[in-house]
Amino acid sequence: MVPKRPLLRERLGFLYCPPWRIQGSSVAGESTVVQVPELDVVFDLGWCPRIALSSPLAAISHGHMDHVGGLPYWFSQRVFQKMGVGRCVCPKRLEQPLMDMMAAWSPVENQDTPYQIQGLEHLEEVDLKPNIKLRAIEMLHATAALGYVAMEYRSKLRPEFSDLPQSEIRALKEQGQAITYELEIPLLAYTGDTQMCTNLLRDEFCNARVVLAECTFFDPNHRERATIGRHLHIEDLPALLEAWQARDIILLHGSRRTSLEQARIRVDEVLGETEAARVHMLMDHRKNRIRYDAQVEETAQSSNQVVDELAADP
Ligand SMILES: [Zn+2]
Ligand SMILES: [Zn+2]
Numbered sequence: 001m002v003p004k005r006p007l008l009r010e011r012l013g014f015l016y017c018p019p020w021r022i023q024g025s026s027v028a029g030e031s032t033v034v035q036v037p038e039l040d041v042v043f044d045l046g047w048c049p050r051i052a053l054s055s056p057l058a059a060i061s062h063g064h065m066d067h068v069g070g071l072p073y074w075f076s077q078r079v080f081q082k083m084g085v086g087r088c089v090c091p092k093r094l095e096q097p098l099m100d101m102m103a104a105w106s107p108v109e110n111q112d113t114p115y116q117i118q119g120l121e122h123l124e125e126v127d128l129k130p131n132i133k134l135r136a137i138e139m140l141h142a143t144a145a146l147g148y149v150a151m152e153y154r155s156k157l158r159p160e161f162s163d164l165p166q167s168e169i170r171a172l173k174e175q176g177q178a179i180t181y182e183l184e185i186p187l188l189a190y191t192g193d194t195q196m197c198t199n200l201l202r203d204e205f206c207n208a209r210v211v212l213a214e215c216t217f218f219d220p221n222h223r224e225r226a227t228i229g230r231h232l233h234i235e236d237l238p239a240l241l242e243a244w245q246a247r248d249i250i251l252l253h254g255s256r257r258t259s260l261e262q263a264r265i266r267v268d269e270v271l272g273e274t275e276a277a278r279v280h281m282l283m284d285h286r287k288n289r290i291r292y293d294a295q296v297e298e299t300a301q302s303s304n305q306v307v308d309e310l311a312a313d314p
Helices: 050-054 071-080 092-109 166-174 203-207 220-229 234-243 260-276 285-312
Strands: 013-017 020-027 031-036 041-043 057-059 087-091 116-120 125-129 132-138 146-157 180-190 210-214 248-252 279-281
Touching: 013 248, 013 285, 020 050, 020 210, 031 050, 041 146, 050 071, 071 092, 087 092, 087 132, 087 146, 092 116, 132 203, 146 203, 180 203, 220 234, 234 260, 260 279, 279 285
Parallel strands: 041 057, 057 087, 087 116, 180 210, 210 248, 248 279
Antiparallel strands: 013 020, 020 031, 031 041, 125 132, 132 146, 146 180
């Protein structure tokens, strides 16, 4: 008899929520790694798939092995592949232990891997891209934990000056008047592991366009497990969805105790059809593939339409 092939290890989840690709894998207790290439960030590194290397910043939510196990490998591979020194942000309490971990690798490998590790406090920010910063938000888990929100900053003209001609605005600016204010736009939020907490209802989460949310348990009998492990349960989601305006909410960190089919049924049952329509599961490969094919089809159709319209135009 021919023995079974091993399961394909790099079977990554993938969702396109324009303009962002959300890709990675996430199973409770095993590993979580979620990369958003367009934002130059990878959230957590439970292990290190090849795709994670291209993100120059790793935002670690907390110190559980399923979220941090791939970090030293990521630092090492980025340097080995000449992609520059990786930069990692993490909860402040983890900064020293993670540096100790990297120091422990030196005698193991008999060489030093360059790395940057920066602990963040609640509401501290680091630069992601020009005009976009990553803001840390304290979460509530079994150990010190942060969620993260990518925030865009736009400089806007103060409304009291909006009717003035350009020349006057320029003159005011030259006189040193503050003619603009900064508008904060939450783009994409990542909860990391957490139980229900008030910070999940902060504006950054409520107004983000996409929320990547932990949801470990789906079974009604697993409420106590959620409380003990300090995780979210699908029955916590209705309150969150009521507050979150996001057009896409992506559930991560599902437990293997519940099959995808059962989880899908529970999402519909607990959230109702309308709300469930904006909820996706990163690891639901089949459903995500159908969604992606429809997106490709839709784009093809609209570009055909443009071609038709141009052809019709004399
Ligand atoms: Zn976890
Ligand atoms: Zn955890």
